[in-house]
Amino acid sequence: MSARPTTPASPKNVRVKSPVPGLPMFGCEHIQLLLSKNQEVMNSSITHYKLILRGIFDATPIVPQTSTLDGRPVTSLTSNYLCLQCPSTVTEEERLRHGTKKQHRFYVDSRSGCLYCQICDDYIWDPTLEELRVRKIGTGSFSGRKRKHDELFTGSFKDDPRFISSNTNTASCRANGLRGIYNAGATCYQNVVLQSFLHNPLLRNFYLSDGHQSSDCQVSHCLSCAMDDMFQDFYALETTNGYTAANILSGFWISEKKAFENLVTTKEQDAHEFFQFLAEELHERNGDGKKPEIGSEHSCNCIMHQTFYGKMQTTTTCQNCSGQSNSIQSFLDLSLGLDNVVQKKSKRTGQKKPTVSLQDCLDEEYIKYDKCEYRCNNCNGTQQAKRHTSIKRLPNVLSIQLKRFEYKHGRHDRAASKVDNEVKFPLQLNMMPYTNRIRNHDSRESLELERSCTYDLLSVVVHVGELDTGHYTSYCRVGDQWFKFNDHKVELASLSDxxxxQAYLLFYIIRSLA
Structure with a gap:
């Protein structure tokens, strides 16, 4: 993996001296047992604590969450607890259960950064960790000289205020989940979807906070258990080696779903189909057990519905009596055709291979009206009508497919081709013009409405090459940086890259949750 952030050096073998007489400088005897095990445990604990402090103080302490009330984002002012010994985040009620199950005893308050000992059942003041917290609050950074293992038993820390060594490295890329996935034989279409899930903050928070209880799951080859293991390995293990998604593959290959049986092959497949398959599987494992009906209003509170699903409204207007009928359907993603948009722009500009924009494709689907025949109940007969589709409720993460693979029926067979025109897409996407609320608001609500419909680009799935011999790669945003994922290879990417x-799938996250 090239151009990645530096990783901590391998721990050195340190000969621990006998403690000098005096009071050990620890917050309590329990944190002393943890930090005095060896230099490696002490280093990893301090590194993880610094990572937690960055997450707390470099962003708002108010935790965005998802409300079941019309899918609108709300905030929680209560503290959560970030485990010092693993990447889990738990509530106050879940803290005791997590500690009993994992034998983890130390947590960091999500608002103050203070250290809590579950055995003491109280917050503790540890000089080493507290110095880090005070420096982070005061200066926004960590500096100074790291205290050696044997220095923890001395009382000289007040004479030497620099506790962190000058050669302290930044948090490893492992802390951000940056790790490639090995290609197991034409499985790049799976790898790019998995990477987009791994860097989706809603899914990440769900799996790292014990959202799926793998230890209690009785399902054989459960894909949600496999996803849980993957998130733990990506965000907890100190390695940057490629990951083998064996459990994901086995759960996928033994699936009995007829709709996805064509994917079970060693040939290159469609990343969009795999995304739909994985979303359905994870819904069934984490939801109410019912198969999601894409064309229905079936409501589910599972993590997949909270993350990806929205609602669409189709309005049909009779041209004879102006009567209207509405139908509402849920959707997992928006599939936008390119062929018609390209042909219209080519005819208008005279260019053989014109560049189109994402907005052009959205306008074609959700701004323009279609003419159709319609059986009107008011007229009691078939009439000419206009049909318009708009978005009734936007999802927290908007998934968009650009339909680059076109299938045209010939006289004897079906011919497939790829639309490889350039499609411009923005970093920020305003979806307000495509909602049904655009027609039903006053000027005072405009600003608030626009904010609730603004998305930031989260990840991009790219298909390069021909239809049958192509390859999938992806780009994912981690903080303010972009990374390119090419199977097991990971590298920094520029915004221009x-x-x-040549985007095939786009994932946008609503700004209030970004």
Whole structure:
């Protein structure tokens, strides 16, 4: 993996001296047992604590969550607890259960950064960790000289205020889940979807906070258990080696779903179909057990519905009596055709291979009206009508497919081709013009409405090459940086690389949750 953030050096073998007489400088005897095990445990604990402090103080302490009330984001002012010994985040009620199950005893308050000992059942003041917290609050950074293992038993820390060594490295890329996935034989279409899930903050928070209880799951080859293991391995293990998604593959290959049986092959497949398959599987494992009906209003509170699902409204207007009928359907993603948009722009500009924009494709689907025949109940007969589709409720993460693979029926068979025109897509996407609320608001609500419909680009799935011999790669945003994932290879990417990619799938996250 090239151009990745530096990783901590391997722990050195340190000969621990006998403690000098005096009071050990620890917050309590329990944190002393943890930090005095060896230099490696002490280093990893301090590194993880610094990572937690960055997450707390470099962003708002108010935790965005998802409300079941019309899918609107709300905030929680209560503290959560970030485990010092693993990447889990738990509530106050879940803290005791997590500690009993994992034998983890130390947590960091999500608002103050203070250290809590579950055995003491109280917050503790540890000089080493507290110095880090005070420096982070005061200066926004960590500096100074790291205290050696044997120095923890001395009382000299007040004479030496620099506790962190000058050669302290930044948090490893492992802390951000940056790790490639090995290609197991034409499985790049799976790898790119898995990477987009791994860097989706809603899914990440769900799995790292014990959202799926793998230890209690009785399902054989459960894909949600496999996803849980993957998130733990990506965000907890100190390695940057490629990951083998064996459990994901086995759960996928033994699936009995007829709709996805064509994917069970060693040939290159469609990343969009795999995304739909994985979303359905994870819904069934984490939801109410019912198969999601894409064309229905079936409501589910599972993590997949909270993350990806929205609602669409189709309005049909009779041209004879102006009567209207509405139908509402749920959707997992928006599939936008390119062929018609390209042909219209080519005819208008005279260009053989014109560049189109994502907005052009959205306008074609959700701004323009279609003419159709319609059986009107008011007229009691078939009439000419206009049909318009708009979005009734936007999802927290908007998934968009650009339909680059076109299938045209010939006289004897069906011919497939790829639409490889450049499609411009933005970093920020305003979806307000495509909602049904755009027609039903006053000027005072405009600003608030626009904010609730603004998305930021989260990840991009790219298909390069021909239809049958192509390859999938992806770009994912981690903080303010973009990374390119090419199977097991991970590298820093520039913004121009991302925006110039031949996108096939786009994932946008609503700004209030970004």
């Amino acid at each position: 991302v925006l110039g990619a």
